[in-house]
Amino acid sequence: MKKKIYIYALLLAAFAASAFIQGCSSAKETLANKSGAQLWSENCIRCHNGPSPTEFTDVQWKTIGMHMQIRANLTSTEAKKIVEFLQSAN
Amino acid sequence: MKIKFILTAILIMNLVIARAQDSLQKQIDVLKEEVKSLKSDENSHFMVRGFAQFGMDATSSAMNFNMTSFNPVLLWRQGSNFLFESELEMEYMNNEFSLDIGYANATYLVTKGLSVKVGKILIPFGTFSERLHPSWVNKLSTAPLGMGHMDGMSPMADIGIDIRGGLQIGLSKLNYSFYVVNGPRLDDGIASPTDAGKLTFENNNDNNNNKAIGSRIGFLPFTNSSLEIGVSAYYAKPGSETSPFAGDTMNQNLNYKNVTAMLTAFDLTYVKQLSPISGVIDIRGQYNLSNVSNATYYSSIDSMQYTFTNKSSAYYVQFSYRPSMVDNDILRNFELVTRYSAYTTPKYSLWYSDQTQMEIGLNYWIGWRSVIKFSYQYTDGTIAGTGTSGMAGMPGMSNGRLAHATTPTTTTTSTSSSEMGTSNGYMFLLHLAIGL
Numbered sequence: 001m002k003k004k005i006y007i008y009a010l011l012l013a014a015f016a017a018s019a020f021i022q023g024c025s026s027a028k029e030t031l032a033n034k035s036g037a038q039l040w041s042e043n044c045i046r047c048h049n050g051p052s053p054t055e056f057t058d059v060q061w062k063t064i065g066m067h068m069q070i071r072a073n074l075t076s077t078e079a080k081k082i083v084e085f086l087q088s089a090n
Numbered sequence: 091m092k093i094k095f096i097l098t099a100i101l102i103m104n105l106v107i108a109r110a111q112d113s114l115q116k117q118i119d120v121l122k123e124e125v126k127s128l129k130s131d132e133n134s135h136f137m138v139r140g141f142a143q144f145g146m147d148a149t150s151s152a153m154n155f156n157m158t159s160f161n162p163v164l165l166w167r168q169g170s171n172f173l174f175e176s177e178l179e180m181e182y183m184n185n186e187f188s189l190d191i192g193y194a195n196a197t198y199l200v201t202k203g204l205s206v207k208v209g210k211i212l213i214p215f216g217t218f219s220e221r222l223h224p225s226w227v228n229k230l231s232t233a234p235l236g237m238g239h240m241d242g243m244s245p246m247a248d249i250g251i252d253i254r255g256g257l258q259i260g261l262s263k264l265n266y267s268f269y270v271v272n273g274p275r276l277d278d279g280i281a282s283p284t285d286a287g288k289l290t291f292e293n294n295n296d297n298n299n300n301k302a303i304g305s306r307i308g309f310l311p312f313t314n315s316s317l318e319i320g321v322s323a324y325y326a327k328p329g330s331e332t333s334p335f336a337g338d339t340m341n342q343n344l345n346y347k348n349v350t351a352m353l354t355a356f357d358l359t360y361v362k363q364l365s366p367i368s369g370v371i372d373i374r375g376q377y378n379l380s381n382v383s384n385a386t387y388y389s390s391i392d393s394m395q396y397t398f399t400n401k402s403s404a405y406y407v408q409f410s411y412r413p414s415m416v417d418n419d420i421l422r423n424f425e426l427v428t429r430y431s432a433y434t435t436p437k438y439s440l441w442y443s444d445q446t447q448m449e450i451g452l453n454y455w456i457g458w459r460s461v462i463k464f465s466y467q468y469t470d471g472t473i474a475g476t477g478t479s480g481m482a483g484m485p486g487m488s489n490g491r492l493a494h495a496t497t498p499t500t501t502t503t504s505t506s507s508s509e510m511g512t513s514n515g516y517m518f519l520l521h522l523a524i525g526l
Contacts, residue, residue, distance in 0.1 A: 042316070062135065063137055069256075072265075073267070077258065
């Protein structure tokens with residue numbers, strides 16, 4: 001049992017270290033200077049594949065953007081930038 | 091005379107042309123306005139999205155077409171601050187058709203980091219029920235053990251108020267949700283003795299004067315949003331105000347008014363596109379704990395009163411990899427998924443189960459929201475009162491929608507807990523899920 005816990009703890013530590021390194025590599029990029037495209041690629045895939053901008057019209061993107069802002073608890077800046085990117089690429 | 095006639099003609103022609111131009115300009119202006127209003131439509135917009143699924147499962151004894159459902163999602167935006175959303179659930183599964191509302195609520199964005207939602211809401215208890223339940227989002231065909239809405243383990247949807255939002259804190263992000271809902275009911279075992287002590291969620295009417303309160307806090311430490319760690323808590327008094335045995339001289343001492351239920355969940359999500367492995371890795375998990383205070387129940391099966399420590403737990407860990415960055419058009423649409431889940435209910439209850447499940451799957455994405463899933467699932471462990479390996483009432487099959495599946499877990503049903511447990515053994519599943 002102790003061995004199992006040790007293995008799990010080791011795996012968790014390895015994962016945390018890896019995640020930390022990945023996170024630090026982009027720590028200089030604050031939300032303020034991130035583009036809508038970057039936010040789109042980072043946030044949508046947290047639950048599902050990233051959609052293509054051409055999937056919906058500008059008006060539809062606005063509605064979907066609001067829906068996802070509420071569902072995924074995105075910040076308003078993130079939601080705004082993502083919607084603007086999807087609309088501009090349309 | 092001739093010159094005078096020519097000049098008059100030119101003048102008349104100019105007047106006619108000017109008039110025509112004016113009329114044409116007016117028409118152009120009207121058309122421009124119409125196009126502009128159609129293009130922007132800032133004030134109001136209605137759209138229908140959703141998802142549908144179809145699939146089959148096979149065991150050593152049976153092969154079934156199953157998991158047929160259609161879930162239209164209605165979205166109505168009014169201006170930039172108001173959204174109404176609703177999911178209808180139309181499903182045919184295990185010879186039963188059901189029609190229900192998964193959620194139906196209105197949200198008002200009050201400020202940048204705060205919104206208020208009222209109506210039937212998805213409960214942010216962990217992440218599975220709120221974010222991953224649509225069949226095209228869930229990477230496997232089934233819900234993890236203990237995470238399905240029939241398990242009596244965690245709340246999935248309820249009627250109430252939810253205050254939520256997302257905030258930037260330095261380089262990190264924080265999201266929160268605080269909600270008040272009708273809450274669960276404690277099954278008193280009168281209708282179904284084998285369910286005594288179980289919590290039932292998604293009740294349209296409350297059975298007492300109190301409300302359930304809950305919260306989830308999610309923390310994203312990295313600016314690339316790759317990691318999210320969440321903690322959820324949910325507190326309720328699920329018993330009715332009066333004894334359900336009133337008038338029964340033998341059991342009228344049984345009263346559940348002061349029974350409390352404390353549920354907690356921990357969730358972790360790590361999703362990152364990594365160039366060295368030419369794809370996206372997705373690691374996620376959730377650990378649910380349910381602690382209902384002790385109470386005495388009556389079993390009409392053996393005419394005895396009994397009690398037990400009412401604690402349950404469930405967890406799952408899932409890993410997936412999709413080589414989305416490779417050049418090969420076919421290869422990059424494949425995705426490998428594996429998941430391990432476990433579910434333990436109170437040992438001395440009549441709905442005791444202690445099961446584990448391993449599932450491995452291969453998905454092929456035919457579009458960004460349409461997927462063909464093929465998986466192998468093996469379930470093992472103990473289910474109280476079972477002597478069969480029938481597949482009816484599998485909670486895992488109910489992930490396509492949130493409300494009632496094959497057999498509702500309400501107090502009005504006579505379905506026994508043994509029928510609601512996931513049967514042991516192996517199963518192959520083939521599943522088509524389409525986001526609309």
